Amino acid sequence: MFRKIKGFFKGVLQRMGLVKNIKNMSELKQIPDNDEFYKLIDKWKAIYQGFFSEWHDVMYTTINGSQKRKMATLGMAKVVSQEMASLIFNERCEINISDEGLKKNIDNILEENKFVKRFQDYLEFQFALGGMVIKPYFGDGRIKLSYVTADCFIPISWDNQGIREAVFPNEIRKGKKKYTHLEWHLWEGEEYVIKNELFVTEHGSDLGKQIPLSTLFPDLEEEVRIKAFKRSNFVYFKPNIANNIDMHSPLGIPLYANALDTLKTIDIAFDSFQREFRLGKRRIIVPATAVKTVFDENGVPHRYFDADDEIYQAMGSGNMDELKIHDSTVELRVEEHIAAINALLNLLASQTGFSSGAFSFDGQSVKTATEVVSENSKTFKSKQSHENVIEAGLTELIEVIVQTAELYELFNRPDEGWEVTVTFDDSIAEDQTAEINKQVQLVSNKLTSRKKAIMKIHGLSANEAEQLMKEISEEGQTATAEAIDFFGMSRVDV
Template identity: 35%
Template structure:
């Protein structure tokens, strides 16, 4: 049973199937195995063709890695104002390997356009009246091929179907999880399908059938969340989806979706560059009598591709017994073409120019600090708008599930996401400037501490020493309350 046949049978309307073929195309570029491109036929000159594998620069993979590392890395800091709530959330994130898988799924988001995070409860102990006594919080991760929006408004997906593939005894099963609204509250319905991938024998399993399979033994057919907000978060790149011409598709597009022609051109140039060295290697043609020693043994390694036999009628007196051929390599022309297209690719994907450079050792990535008015700075800030909301929504769902499990958590606590801007800003210079601002009294010390110590302003104010705050080894700054209740700083030398 094909997944779209299942949707049709259930009366579920989702994004057109043609868009998911587009996602598969983007995935093929990421994997470096593109249909009707990565493999091609070359004429041998003898009436036959040979199958060739085109060498690839793998730039779709490189672009995805780079944007993922810039958006969500080990320096991104999540802070929750309530200490108890923060400790609880951080434990859940660590238990679910979010700081590893989060970066992994940012990379998946880059080459598929969309990912989802779906917190859930498991190992629950429930009373007869439905009250949850205990349990654990898990996070399912889902990429674009397994996300099927059902209803949406202004780009926000309000109902959605997710699919999860499982293999039991070499047989494939798909869990279909439908998050939908009923009477203003979310309900989650689970179904298991057998033999997806278009098999005619595929069918929908009953609950009794799927409970015999290990991955689905504890799977509940229907869950009433009791919440008016969804128990999933959709994360996508902040790029307008122009792959669907009606403009209503809420799914995202790959970071290189509009640069496929440039990726093709780069791989053609790189393949030609490689062939230039293969075809341009030195060749030495020798007279037949030099191929054997006096005892008849070969004078040269028969597997050596440098030496070739001259024809018997070769003019030895005029040309000599050995004739050397050195091909001229067009290395500079290839390098220039590749670098030009790397600049164009980088520009089309939002990194600006000069992000990548090709030389004898391969593709290098620029690591210098970039300015705030650059294309890359604006691109990152644009993507962070969506990612910040996504992380906050994910944390709020975790907190709500924690409350369901009976934990004393503050659902209204302020959540702060501090992204890593070290590649954009010179942190040392910025910190020194902030120190000077504090010294001049134009920046409150609590604001400085909140910014550089990853605290909320309330925590920073509470953590300030009563008498003196040592900002630097040489400078002590006493702090006093002004009439408005803020901090007032003065330098004592």
Template identity: 30%
Template structure:
């Protein structure tokens, strides 16, 4: 059976027979090759990214245990967003030497608003440690699904890339008056040029449990249990992760968040910021009130009753003390000035340490109120930020090329694309690093290289215009043709008669 038919049979009714397999977590599945510690690390990254912190418990002036929200800075989200915007933006361009493939891909990506979506999901990749992209067909159009780290787990991998993985899709369904939580496990396995997709459905009464395996038809009427695809040159999905070794688990193929090794610093910054905000809010006013202070009340029989005065609930302003004296007792104001300068200095020191730990240039997040570095100073070619960006860009370019190949192969399987499948070397990704690069300086550099005979013109065109080598050759040929034509136009009749055409 050909690739077209096997892909189209992917969504047919299953002949699945129910089993009694039950899973507490996705890592309990025998096929999943990720430890529970790695999975928990990803969930912890998600907490830092979203800024989900538990409430603070404290005792108020009456000694009652009280809770309040934890004030924090969105450091994880800010860092991921800023770096993602430096790596990729809507001005990014994808070019393929094959005109038919180039037209199909650019039209498809534009229709799917890929550039806008990818920049957004790149934040998730940097914050959570990875991102998978998988093309699919919807209404005769190829689209791209973004699969975030918490629902993408490897099955097997080699030293270069993840070739087998499971994708988890969560669905909630109301049955009676109770919510039922379904988890569809989509196993993608690649072996000897044969691509197999296996679907398993699990049902649970609890949102944080995978539950018991049930029939696919319970939720997906036309989903087939297993589909074998042949003729693909690579897995349907591509996996992108931040650069660097996973030092949390050196055997794990999953990537690290950009702030995985800076969580203690984030905790320090947030704790300091929370104390600062609380001190400002409460004014850190402290008033010493003797316990001898009472208010007098009378009962129905006219008898005097003494009742201790209590303070306003939720406030920690007042402190009781026993002076041991019966004479007039004074209320003493113990308020001290707010330590704004000390807190701000501590927060900035924490931010400077955070910059060093994630590998960006000093001054990218800190601001002392006196001077601010320009964008050119922060992202100059020799800066840490520029070097970090280059490392991420190389991985993004490779991942996008793999995605393009998969999109073309899937489009061809559904007969939406009838052209050739290009080689990756013919695909050019322009991520527009104009923020970092002085175009005039770059042009001057390559002009000097060509003039000195240290580089060919084709290389100079390739680098300055960010095109493929084949495209650069065509541009050079076009320049030579136009130059020859212009030269012929200004030659005199005597010159032509003397030297010929």
């Protein structure tokens, strides 16, 4: 995608008045001057989807010449991405907002957009491709959430606060024509500018010519200028992993970016395990003369053996012993293959942030560990590390939803500030009873406050914890009053 767009950046940006007299792409440092990183995203996407031609197209030779087949795959890129996403976010995750009115409005928007299901899916895509974007927008009288994968997002400018400007390319195919919609999110002074352009081509190698936006989007405006926005109206999520491929890029990398060799070796081992049952049972050695084509009296070619079958091996130079047909059988190496695959799975686990033993292969399928994970385990630490970044992203998402709602006068920003806390589901990672007992001991030994303990146990914000403490105190006073009889005297046993 980026390769197709890069050649058009110069003309488009000049036409928008953002860049003048650009001689080459490298002069605009905010825009990637090459597409190498986007080639990697395409590679990661192919591996995640289960077929990467350079790995999985296998050439081999038979008696009849070169052949090609598709290598079997365990699909571990999908497994590790899905497992981390499900550990972090599910329907038990709660987004708490200190302002009750705002919380109600946000909950309604998230529910209307089926946020829990869609966010978990795109969280998996984030771990698989290195990032994803959520864009709130107004449509049909309500706020909708648009989700964008890493291959359809190109940052233009960024600072230490995050990505400020970006372009979102989207391809639409109708018959032989390919339409490309470019949605630009830009800052021009204090104005936030959203520009839309549409291009069409019958050739897949370029954007083609620009056509009226109304061709496909009759209700979409070509340019929208907004003065009310204080921040970019999209949120970029990425795994909490340092980008060691391009240390100057704001883009993230997937969980398995540094484990590609391991993923490839796992597929090689699994492919060998699968083929062991096909090729390991029998090997037939036949004389070379027996596989030659023989023509009958009618000129029809015949062979005694199938030359395309890998099971036959032609040998012999004419000696009597070599003219015999040998049936060679070998012992299947099932346990050796399973042990090798499990060793590789342990290596992959350590490279992707999981504890050793998180994945195992029993000869039929890959299994993931489901037992309670201790707080000192690598899986739990990785989970918490990613949760910190995701919580910050969800806080930003609420902010951009609020500014979009204000723009279209759906509801107003609370007069006072609000606090957002995200309570992730730690039921798989910790024993809740043990956590409660630990907090009680800490309070008893004066090593933490009741407020902090309540926040930890219930996953509440500071304000919510104070409200709960107040309710508990009021209930305690009510219980004391009930212990006094109607004469106004405390009950005394005589």
